Amino acid sequence: MSLLVVGSIAFDSVETPTDCRENVIGGSATYCSYAASYFTPVNLVGVVGEDWPAEHTALLASRNVNTDGLEVKAGEKTFSWKGKYLPNMNDRETLEVNLNVFETFSPILPESYKSTPFVFLANGAPTVQLQVLEQVENPKLVVADTMDLWINIQKEDLLTLIKRIDGLVLNDSEAKLLTGEENLVKAGQAVLDLGAKFCVLKKGEHGAMYFGEDGCYVLPAYPTEDVLDPTGAGDSFAGGMMGYLASQDATDPASIKRALVYGTLVASYNVEDFSLDRMQQIERDSLDQRFAQYQQMLSID
Amino acid sequence: MSLLVVGSIAFDSVETPTDCRENVIGGSATYCSYAASYFTPVNLVGVVGEDWPAEHTALLASRNVNTDGLEVKAGEKTFSWKGKYLPNMNDRETLEVNLNVFETFSPILPESYKSTPFVFLANGAPTVQLQVLEQVENPKLVVADTMDLWINIQKEDLLTLIKRIDGLVLNDSEAKLLTGEENLVKAGQAVLDLGAKFCVLKKGEHGAMYFGEDGCYVLPAYPTEDVLDPTGAGDSFAGGMMGYLASQDATDPASIKRALVYGTLVASYNVEDFSLDRMQQIERDSLDQRFAQYQQMLSID
Numbered sequence: 237m238s239l240l241v242v243g244s245i246a247f248d249s250v251e252t253p254t255d256c257r258e259n260v261i262g263g264s265a266t267y268c269s270y271a272a273s274y275f276t277p278v279n280l281v282g283v284v285g286e287d288w289p290a291e292h293t294a295l296l297a298s299r300n301v302n303t304d305g306l307e308v309k310a311g312e313k314t315f316s317w318k319g320k321y322l323p324n325m326n327d328r329e330t331l332e333v334n335l336n337v338f339e340t341f342s343p344i345l346p347e348s349y350k351s352t353p354f355v356f357l358a359n360g361a362p363t364v365q366l367q368v369l370e371q372v373e374n375p376k377l378v379v380a381d382t383m384d385l386w387i388n389i390q391k392e393d394l395l396t397l398i399k400r401i402d403g404l405v406l407n408d409s410e411a412k413l414l415t416g417e418e419n420l421v422k423a424g425q426a427v428l429d430l431g432a433k434f435c436v437l438k439k440g441e442h443g444a445m446y447f448g449e450d451g452c453y454v455l456p457a458y459p460t461e462d463v464l465d466p467t468g469a470g471d472s473f474a475g476g477m478m479g480y481l482a483s484q485d486a487t488d489p490a491s492i493k494r495a496l497v498y499g500t501l502v503a504s505y506n507v508e509d510f511s512l513d514r515m516q517q518i519e520r521d522s523l524d525q526r527f528a529q530y531q532q533m534l535s536i537d
Numbered sequence: 538m539s540l541l542v543v544g545s546i547a548f549d550s551v552e553t554p555t556d557c558r559e560n561v562i563g564g565s566a567t568y569c570s571y572a573a574s575y576f577t578p579v580n581l582v583g584v585v586g587e588d589w590p591a592e593h594t595a596l597l598a599s600r601n602v603n604t605d606g607l608e609v610k611a612g613e614k615t616f617s618w619k620g621k622y623l624p625n626m627n628d629r630e631t632l633e634v635n636l637n638v639f640e641t642f643s644p645i646l647p648e649s650y651k652s653t654p655f656v657f658l659a660n661g662a663p664t665v666q667l668q669v670l671e672q673v674e675n676p677k678l679v680v681a682d683t684m685d686l687w688i689n690i691q692k693e694d695l696l697t698l699i700k701r702i703d704g705l706v707l708n709d710s711e712a713k714l715l716t717g718e719e720n721l722v723k724a725g726q727a728v729l730d731l732g733a734k735f736c737v738l739k740k741g742e743h744g745a746m747y748f749g750e751d752g753c754y755v756l757p758a759y760p761t762e763d764v765l766d767p768t769g770a771g772d773s774f775a776g777g778m779m780g781y782l783a784s785q786d787a788t789d790p791a792s793i794k795r796a797l798v799y800g801t802l803v804a805s806y807n808v809e810d811f812s813l814d815r816m817q818q819i820e821r822d823s824l825d826q827r828f829a830q831y832q833q834m835l836s837i838d
Contacts, residue, residue, distance in 0.1 A: 323719050418624050420742070421762040441721070442743035443757060453834040456744060456755035461722040490838050497837055533754040534835040536798055537791050 237376070238277045238302075239482040241269045241475070242343055242368050243358025245282040245306070249318040249332075250467055250510060252325065257465075260511035261292045263315065264358035264381065267468035270512050271475025271502040272356075273299035274520045275483040279349045281305035281368070283337045285313040295512070304346045312337045325463050326440050345371045354482035356474060357401070359383050362393035369400055377487050379403035381474055387414050399431035402487070405474050408439045420445060421452060436477070436496065438470050444496055450489040455496055458504035458530055465510040469503045472515065476502030476523075501526045538677070539578045539603075540783040542570045542776070543644050543669050544659025546583040546607070550619040550633075551768055551811060553626065558766075561812035562593050564616065565659035565682065568769035571813050572776025572803040573657075574600035575821045576784040580650045582606035582669070584638045586614040596813070605647045613638045626764050627741050646672045655783035657775060658702070660684050663694035670701055678788045680704035682775055688715050700732035703788070706775050709740045721746060722753060737778070737797065739771050745797055751790040756797055759805035759831055766811040770804045773816065777803030777824075802827045 248262030269278045277300040286308060297303050315338035318331040341364060351373050357365040357380035365380055372378070378401045386394050387410060394414075398404055404427055408420055415426035420437060424447035427435040434448035441463075443456040477492075477499030484491050501523050508514040549563030570579045578601040587609060594604050616639035619632040642665060652674050658666040658681040666681055673679070679702045687695050688711060695715075699705055705728055709721055716727035721738060725748035728736040735749035742764075744757040778793075778800030785792050802824050809815040 325719065418626065419762060419764060421760045425762075439743065442740065443755075445760065452760050454744075454757035454760050455835075456757045459722045459746065459753050459755050461720060461726075463720060493837060531837050534756075534837065536794060536832050536835065 237353045237482045237485045238279055239272050239354045239356060239478050240279045240281065240345075240349055240352035240372065240375075241265050241272065241356050241358060241478075242281040242365075243268060243360050243381075243471075244315055244338055244341075245284050245288075246338075247314055247316040248467060248511065249316070250465055251320040251331075252465055253321065253323050255464065255510070257510045259316070261295070262317065262467060262511060264360070264468075264471045266296070266512070267471035267506065268356060268358050268475035268478070269296060269301045270299060270515055271472035271499075271506070272479030272482070273301050274476070274502065274523060275479035275498070276300065276354075278302065278479070279305060279346075279352050281343045281345060281349065283307045283309060283341050283343075284315075285337050286310050288314050295516075305343075305349055309337045319467070321466065325466055328466075343368055353377070353485070354478060355379070356478045357381065358471060358474070362386050362390045362397045365397055366393060366400070369397070376485075377402050377481060379405060379474070379478060381405045381470070382410065383407075384410050384413055395430060398427070401432065403434045403436065404432040405436045405438065405470075405477075407470065408437050411435075411437050424452060434492065438473060440466070440469065444473070444500065446492070446496060448489065448492070453493070455500060456534075458501055458526060460504050460507060463507045466507050467510075469507050472506040473499040473503040475499070497527060497530060498523060501530060538654045538783045538786045539580055540573050540655045540657060540779050541580045541582065541646075541650055541653035541673065541676075542566050542573065542657050542659060542779075543582040543666075544569060544661050544682075544772075545616055545639055546585050546589075547639070548615055548617040549768060549812065550617070551766055552621040552632075553766055554622065554624050556765065556811070558811045560617070562596070563618065563768060563812060565661070565769075565772045567597070567813070568772035568807065569657060569659050569776035569779070570597060570602045571600060571816055572773035572800075572807070573780030573783070574602055575777070575803065575824060576780035576799070577601065577655075579603065579780070580606060580647075580653050582644045582646060582650065584608045584610060584642050584644075585616075586638050587611050589615050596817075606644075606650055610638045620768070622767065626767055629767075644669055654678070654786070655779060656680070657779045658682065659772060659775070663687050663691045663698045666698050667694060667701070670698070677786075678703050678782060680706060680775070680779060682706045682771070683711065684708070685711050685714055696731060699728070702733065704735045704737065705733040706737045706739065706771075706778075708771065709738050712736075712738050725753060735793065739774060741767070741770065745774070745801065747793070747797060749790065749793070754794070756801060757835075759802055759827065761805050761808060764808045767808050768811075770808050773807040774800040774804040776800070798828060798831060799824060802831060
């Protein structure tokens with residue numbers, strides 16, 4: 237089955253304590269699509285300016301990513317973000333944001349996308365995410381990401397969205413902000429009380445927690461020695477998770493758990509280099525090998 | 538097999554955002570001994586003042602804890618600590634420390650303790666930990682805990698200690714401080730380079746990481762909704778771990794992994810109430826039940 241991914245496409249400039257990159261390919265939908273492409277064909281929806289290089293589009297298209305839904309706005313510039321990571325490589329400060337074309341992003345789905353059965357609404361304004369929901373026809377599974385900004389400035393729309401989707405993926409700190417609960421188990425449960433069928437809390441280097449009708453569990457991150465750039469870790473996690481579920485045409489608890497593991501592992505590769513660089517070096521086989529190692533790591537005789 | 542535990546015994550005063558306790562039973566050796574007592578007999582070494590209630594000693598003795606090594610100093614006062622947890626229940630500030638009898642703690646092992654095969658040197662000055670090591674005869678496994686204070690003021694002695702023990706248990710932030718490595722996988726490996734045969738990094742609510750010749754793995758914490766007081770979580774973790782290993786008379790990798798799980802689970806109960814209150818309500822059966830749930834949580838089909 238195919239996966240629809242709607243979200244930001246960006247130029248990222250990233251500083252870490254030891255290295256930096258200027259204007260590399262980034263954005264939530266970019267990371268997510270690329271990560272999902274190991275598993276399933278992706279229908280991408282996003283917007284860029286005329287400064288977007290054709291090679292970037294070709295890179296996505298060379299994988300399983302359909303770019304028919306990528307709007308190029310003549311005379312305008314692509315969304316750009318600049319950030320700097322602190323020595324712990326988890327905390328970061330945003331140095332510069334230029335929304336550019338993303339400020340007025342109003343996604344119109346190509347006709348051929350409307351019946352895509354699996355839908356991921358990457359981080360973006362809840363009003364825009366709702367606008368996408370209006371256009372999809374009987375999706376089998378809809379999962380959305382969000383961030384602190386929307387919790388602060390579009391909370392009502394976000395609450396409306398949560399009632400209409402199946403799963404919500406968000407950071408631990410965002411879950412606390414959204415629910416007012418400091419304990420993560422309580423925060424995850426509280427997201428379910430808001431109407432989501434399931435919820436995944438991303439804890440960065442500490443892994444992810446799942447909450448659903450079938451219970452709660454925690455999966456640690458894959459221990460990674462060479463973290464060069466954490467940018468896109470959460471988006472590649474979500475992409476791996478959704479791509480796997482779409483590939484299996486499955487939404488049952490056991491498949492979701494395997495999907496969370498695949499998401500964890502795609503993210504563990506993603507952080508090993510800047511931008512999509514590390515992901516470009518691996519194939520599905522690499523993920524399956526790490527899957528076996530991860531399974532072994534968590535098996536208790 | 539028996540377990541020798543040497544460390545602090547204290548009166549704790551604890552404030553959390555919702556509750557508080559004054560002068561309750563605490564200290565690293567206390568939590569550790571009680572946690573280990575679910576699994577194996579414990580030989581406790583520590584020092585208290587004449588203000589130490591006989592009921593506290595009786596409580597420990599009522600479990601499998603031999604208190605022959607508990608020195609009571611006439612005319613002196615027991616070590617006391619007062620702390621306050623921030624709303625996230627992970628970070629805390631120390632409000633008051635009165636070392637009292639602990640300041641001159643110079644443990645002399647009763648003759649009957651010297652051949653105890655499993656040894657846990659709970660958090661304390663490396664010089665004192667080394668003094669205990671001088672007194673034990675051919676132990677099968679020696680594991681030590683430490684903290685930032687000793688890394689800062691007794692680093693040379695700590696480095697000497699690390700070369701002479703089998704395992705080192707410490708917090709993630711302490712491992713970074715000790716090794717200068719910000720990445721936890723690198724920090725754990727660096728502890729091995731200092732001479733420890735294995736190393737366990739405690740990450741609080743995010744679980745624990747193991748490093749040894751047989752590799753590295755991460756185990757998440759058991760998801761706990763009702764965290765009333767995190768005091769003693771690390772000590773009860775270490776106690777559960779060491780108690781299980783002593784009970785099995787084992788030091789092989791598979792046993793150490795099960796031991797880390799038992800440590801995780803004892804700690805998950807411990808934080809559900811103040812002081813030893815929650816641990817007093819459970820038995821080994823409760824731990825075995827939670828063990829099965831934890832195993833299930835981490836099994837990936």
